[in-house]
Amino acid sequence: MNATQVMRRTLGPAAAPSRLHSERVAAILGIALGVAFTTCFVTGVLSHLIQEPPGWFQWPSRPAGLYRVTQSVHVATGLASIPLLFAKLWTVYPKLFQWPPFTNVAHLIERVSLVPLIGGGLFELFTGLANINQWYPWPFNFRTVHFAVAWITIGALIVHIGAKWAVTRSALARREEPPTPESKHDALDRRRFLLGVFGASGLVTLFTIGQTVRPLERLTLLAPRRPSVGPQGFPVNRSAAEAAVLELARDPAYRLTVDGNVRRPLELTLDDLRALPQHEATLPIQCVEGWSVSQTWRGVRVRDLLDMADADDDAEARVVSLQQRGAFGESDLNRWHAHDRDTLLALEVGGEALHIDHGFPLRLIGPNRPGVMQTKWVTRLEVV
Numbered sequence: 485m486n487a488t489q490v491m492r493r494t495l496g497p498a499a500a501p502s503r504l505h506s507e508r509v510a511a512i513l514g515i516a517l518g519v520a521f522t523t524c525f526v527t528g529v530l531s532h533l534i535q536e537p538p539g540w541f542q543w544p545s546r547p548a549g550l551y552r553v554t555q556s557v558h559v560a561t562g563l564a565s566i567p568l569l570f571a572k573l574w575t576v577y578p579k580l581f582q583w584p585p586f587t588n589v590a591h592l593i594e595r596v597s598l599v600p601l602i603g604g605g606l607f608e609l610f611t612g613l614a615n616i617n618q619w620y621p622w623p624f625n626f627r628t629v630h631f632a633v634a635w636i637t638i639g640a641l642i643v644h645i646g647a648k649w650a651v652t653r654s655a656l657a658r659r660e661e662p663p664t665p666e667s668k669h670d671a672l673d674r675r676r677f678l679l680g681v682f683g684a685s686g687l688v689t690l691f692t693i694g695q696t697v698r699p700l701e702r703l704t705l706l707a708p709r710r711p712s713v714g715p716q717g718f719p720v721n722r723s724a725a726e727a728a729v730l731e732l733a734r735d736p737a738y739r740l741t742v743d744g745n746v747r748r749p750l751e752l753t754l755d756d757l758r759a760l761p762q763h764e765a766t767l768p769i770q771c772v773e774g775w776s777v778s779q780t781w782r783g784v785r786v787r788d789l790l791d792m793a794d795a796d797d798d799a800e801a802r803v804v805s806l807q808q809r810g811a812f813g814e815s816d817l818n819r820w821h822a823h824d825r826d827t828l829l830a831l832e833v834g835g836e837a838l839h840i841d842h843g844f845p846l847r848l849i850g851p852n853r854p855g856v857m858q859t860k861w862v863t864r865l866e867v868v
């Protein structure tokens with residue numbers, strides 16, 4: 485084959501329909517994408533439920549590292565899907581412009597469902613990628629819209645799988661006809677193409693997963709965060725300056741208030757807090773954006789404070805930050821989280837007082853929670 489032929493084979497579907505655009509390649513990529521999207525969807529819905537629990541849902545505080553796994557899988561499967569989705573679109577795009585556009589009603593429905601499927605898939609991957617880079621080039625709330633479009637995309641995916649089930653099965657089951665030199669060549673091309681695509685997907689994973697798998701940190705070439713870079717050796721999601729709490733956090737008049745539905749409200753200075761029994765726990769921060777890091781924290785157990793304030797045994801609590809604006813200024817502790825032995829209002833990390841960017845004077849840290857619910861600069865524990 486000369487160079488022009490190679491070009492035509494790879495770029496010119498209209499000229500000579502390349503075998504790379506074959507049903508078999510489309511089917512294999514489709515299965516990989518189906519698995520990745522479904523995994524990403526399930527872990528994403530879970531993360532959403534944890535952050536905005538409906539009445540029937542209570543996320544447990546154990547196992548302590550479970551959310552670290554599910555959210556790392558969410559971000560990793562999303563990132564790995566990017567090369568898969570583009571390869572799939574490239575494989576099928578001659579069919580997207582076929583004429584006539586549909587032949588019967590079932591075919592029409594199948595084709596119409598491609599709009600939310602492709603549009604939704606591209607939208608989810610783009611907004612997710614922008615979010616982990618903390619780039620918000622849109623006017624809407626990321627999580628609400630990312631969640632809504634996930635349902636649209638997965639709905640369209642189910643329709644698509646239903647419509648393509650038979651084609652996929654026969655494309656995968658088809659026995660090779662007696663090989664000619666030409667067909668052997670095509671098979672080799674297809675195999676190389678698929679290897680390239682899965683290789684790209686694997687490399688994306690390898691070069692980003694170090695943001696959460698510590699031994700691979702040095703390979704973190706594509707992820708925005710490295711788990712050992714930041715004050716006290718780990719990342720900061722939002723600094724004290726960005727949250728506009730520098731003065732409040734250093735104010736000698738700082739107090740922790742424990743109030744709400746309690747029989748003995750408390751007001752504690754920093755020295756009061758330091759004089760209480762201290763407890764140590766090694767727990768991860770798992771940011772929803774994909775990075776995570778485990779640290780050893782020391783501070784006062786939330787359940788001890790609830791006992792001191794004489795709250796009910798199954799009390800739930802809201803943790804409130806000094807931070808006035810922005811969405812992360814408070815978080816809720818359900819029954820399990822409020823009473824877990826390792827849910828702390830921490831004063832120290834790694835044997836030092838908290839850096840102000842990590843939440844000095846006091847931060848929440850508890851097992852099995854999204855990073856965004858590990859509230860920093862805590863000033864109030866309101867029993868609800």
Ligand SMILES: Nc1nc2c(c(=O)[nH]1)N[C@H]1C(S)=C(S)[C@@H](COP(=O)(O)O)O[C@H]1N2
Nearest residue numbers: 719720721722771805812842855856858860
């Ligand atoms: N008050 C307040 N607490 C907060 C945040 C915030 O913006 N404001 N960010 C949260 C997020 S998204 C994460 S991942 C963790 C990160 O903690 P770190 O900055 O100490 O690493 O803090 C959480 N606590």
Ligand SMILES: [Mo]
Nearest residue numbers: 771772855856
């Ligand atoms: Mo986060």
